[in-house]
Amino acid sequence: MVNYKNHSEKLQKLKSGELSLEDNVKFFLSEIDKNKKLNAFNFVFSDFALEQAKTVQGKIKNNTNGKLAGMVVAIKDVLSLKDKPTACSSKILKDYIAVYTSTAVQKLIDEDAIIIGKTNCDEFAMGSSNENSAFGAVLNPVDNQRVPGGSSGGSAVAVAAGLCDVSLGTDTGGSIRQPASFCGVYGLKPTYSRVSRYGLTAFASSFDSIGPFSHSVEDAAKVLEVISGKDEKDSTSLNVEVPNYSAELTNIDKKYKIGIPKEYFGEGLNEEIKKAIEDVVAKLKSSGFEIVDINLPHNEYTIATYYILTTAEASSNLARYDGARYGFRSNDAATLLDMYNNSRSEGFGKEVKRRIMLGTYVLSAGYYDAYYKKAQKARRLIKNDFDLAFKNVDLIIAPASPTLPFKIGEKSEDPLEMYLGDIYTTSANLAGIPGISVPVANSEEGLPIGMQILANQFDELKLLKTSYFIQNEILKNN
Amino acid sequence: MAVTRKDVEHIAQLAKLSLEENEVESLTDQMNDILGYVEKLNELDTENIEPLSHPVEGNNVFREDVPIKSIASSEALKNAPSASEEFFLVPKVINN
Numbered sequence: 026m027v028n029y030k031n032h033s034e035k036l037q038k039l040k041s042g043e044l045s046l047e048d049n050v051k052f053f054l055s056e057i058d059k060n061k062k063l064n065a066f067n068f069v070f071s072d073f074a075l076e077q078a079k080t081v082q083g084k085i086k087n088n089t090n091g092k093l094a095g096m097v098v099a100i101k102d103v104l105s106l107k108d109k110p111t112a113c114s115s116k117i118l119k120d121y122i123a124v125y126t127s128t129a130v131q132k133l134i135d136e137d138a139i140i141i142g143k144t145n146c147d148e149f150a151m152g153s154s155n156e157n158s159a160f161g162a163v164l165n166p167v168d169n170q171r172v173p174g175g176s177s178g179g180s181a182v183a184v185a186a187g188l189c190d191v192s193l194g195t196d197t198g199g200s201i202r203q204p205a206s207f208c209g210v211y212g213l214k215p216t217y218s219r220v221s222r223y224g225l226t227a228f229a230s231s232f233d234s235i236g237p238f239s240h241s242v243e244d245a246a247k248v249l250e251v252i253s254g255k256d257e258k259d260s261t262s263l264n265v266e267v268p269n270y271s272a273e274l275t276n277i278d279k280k281y282k283i284g285i286p287k288e289y290f291g292e293g294l295n296e297e298i299k300k301a302i303e304d305v306v307a308k309l310k311s312s313g314f315e316i317v318d319i320n321l322p323h324n325e326y327t328i329a330t331y332y333i334l335t336t337a338e339a340s341s342n343l344a345r346y347d348g349a350r351y352g353f354r355s356n357d358a359a360t361l362l363d364m365y366n367n368s369r370s371e372g373f374g375k376e377v378k379r380r381i382m383l384g385t386y387v388l389s390a391g392y393y394d395a396y397y398k399k400a401q402k403a404r405r406l407i408k409n410d411f412d413l414a415f416k417n418v419d420l421i422i423a424p425a426s427p428t429l430p431f432k433i434g435e436k437s438e439d440p441l442e443m444y445l446g447d448i449y450t451t452s453a454n455l456a457g458i459p460g461i462s463v464p465v466a467n468s469e470e471g472l473p474i475g476m477q478i479l480a481n482q483f484d485e486l487k488l489l490k491t492s493y494f495i496q497n498e499i500l501k502n503n
Numbered sequence: 504m505a506v507t508r509k510d511v512e513h514i515a516q517l518a519k520l521s522l523e524e525n526e527v528e529s530l531t532d533q534m535n536d537i538l539g540y541v542e543k544l545n546e547l548d549t550e551n552i553e554p555l556s557h558p559v560e561g562n563n564v565f566r567e568d569v570p571i572k573s574i575a576s577s578e579a580l581k582n583a584p585s586a587s588e589e590f591f592l593v594p595k596v597i598n599n
Contacts, residue, residue, distance in 0.1 A: 120582075121582050122581065122582060124574055124578045124579065124581060124582070125574065216559070217558045217559050218559045218561075231556065231557050231558060232558075257566070260564040261557070261559075261561075261564075263559060263561060323547075325543070326543060326544060326546075326547060328540075329540060329541035329543045329544050330544065332537065332541065333541055333544075340518060344519075347519070348584060349584075349591055349593050350579075350582070350583055350591050351582035351583060351584075352582070352584075353584070354584035354585070358594055359594060360594050360595075361593055361594050361595075361596050362519075363594070364593060364594055365519040366519050366520065366521040367521065369518075369519050369520055370520050370521045370522070373520075378520060378522075378526075378530075379530065379533060379534075381518050381520065382511070382514055382515065382518060382520070382530055382534065383534060383537060383538075385514050385517050385518040386506070386510075386514050386534065386538070389514065389517060396538075396541070398554055399544050399545075399547075399549060400541075400544060401554030401555055401556060402547075402549035402552040402553070402554050402555070403544050403547055403549065404554075404555040404558075405552050405553060405554065405555035406547065406549070406552060408555060408558065440533055440536075440537065441533070441536045441537050441540055444537070454558075455558065456558055457557075457558025457559050458558075482558075482559060
């Protein structure tokens with residue numbers, strides 16, 4: 026266990042000499058080693074991390090350190106760091122070494138964070154359980170028989186099991202928020218285009234977002250303010266001012282109006298999750314927040330819309346893995362066509378193939394209008410629901426997942442059932458809005474329960490302020 | 504619109520995947536399951552709705568057309584399964 030509750034405290038201890046950064050990194054490295062069976066990491070950078078620790082310790086001593094100095098960060102294995110592997114948990118990229126660094130990771134390094142390794146995830150971030158990995162399944166640290174959620178399962182576990190301070194994950198349809206809820210940590214998905222996607226291996230380009238997992242709201246805020254902003258290398262990243270999230274966090278001058286969408290609390294929601302969220306909402310109400318019922322009538326169409334559009338984008342994005350320029354090439358490649366077919370068939374896992382097939386189907390001649398275009402129209406209806414809701418409320422509260430962490434293998438044979446588990450999370454990606462999962466309770470069995478808060482595009486500050494209030498005023502009394 | 508085995512084989516060809524016999528079978532079932540489910544969207548009246556391709560609708564992004572330094576070819580070739588000098592090597596495309 027570490028003896029600081031957030032990065033600001035850690036930095037103070039590093040400055041005063043009470044804590045040695047080298048010892049701290051060694052501690053995390055030994056914890057990673059002790060917890061190998063969780064399978065949270067694909068690659069651990071022991072020497073690199075210790076080297077960084079020495080450099081950063083020197084900067085701290087000279088007062089020339091960046092704002093994340095000494096924060097030990099694990100990054101999801103879909104984010105590139107130059108000269109280190111980026112395997113995306115896939116056989117097809119198992120030996121790939123990154124030739125450049127992703128903007129989000131570079132920004133962390135520029136502020137003197139220490140990158141300790143790459144975390145396991147579902148192959149190409151496709152999955153909700155972290156069982157679809159060429160590096161093997163990741164185990165939930167709370168109950169090793171259960172999944173940690175996905176696709177950023179390794180990132181969630183790395184934080185939850187105390188193997189690093191903070192981690193980065195990616196969220197295309199809930200891949201940060203759902204594993205955060207399954208592992209009992211904070212997980213923040215920013216607004217689409219808030220964080221540059223440069224150096225993130227593309228899954229569904231109009232959905233993918235990069236965000237942090239953390240033990241505290243303060244650390245999530247600090248990481249977000251560092252990684253956000255316009256980047257010339259990602260033309261979709263937007264030039265919208267980045268607030269000083271960590272400084273403004275504590276200043277909850279106004280109690281927000283919160284909408285509760287009835288569509289998110291209906292049939293299929295686990296009773297314990299429902300009750301845990303209702304408890305927090307009741308406490309928010311008695312603290313002065315205004316709680317109102319709202320409607321998001323198109324929510325029942327989110328999963329269908331999401332799986333048409335993301336598989337379409339994925340089938341196009343994953344066309345680049347052809348065995349020609351990088352990645353795995355089959356030994357059985359006598360002709361060019363054999364090289365393509367066999368490299369892809371041997372290199373991709375089951376779920377990835379399934380999504381490429383679905384995506385190719387919905388984009389194919391004769392089906393484009395019926396599926397793809399129809400889904401794009403449905404996407405607008407879903408976004409309109411949120412636009413309308415946010416005219417009236419500041420925030421929306423919902424569950425992050427309809428179920429508690431499920432058993433390994435429980436859903437892996439039924440892809441549709443697995444997809445339906447994303448019922449409360451894909452909407453944020455369809456609408457491009459930010460969301461956070463706050464660890465609010467444990468079930469009777471001791472399994473973590475997450476509560477999701479959603480805000481309008483670029484309103485991350487409202488999310489963070491409210492989460493901070495919940496962390497400090499509501500949960501600390503539990 | 505039920506998906507047949509033949510459809511699955513055709514789609515696999517388009518996607519450059521060679522599927523085993525049992526994969527064709529399970530994918531036919533699973534794709535029918537999933538596509539059956541997404542039929543749900545037909546309940547929606549989308550007659551006058553504009554498709555949304557990007558959640559944050561913005562303007563086009565322009566920049567000056569000036570060359571900038573990119574990755575050196577030696578770097579780009581580092582991960583190649585097969586390379587020679589400045590080139591990626593692939594199986595012969597043109598028959599003798």
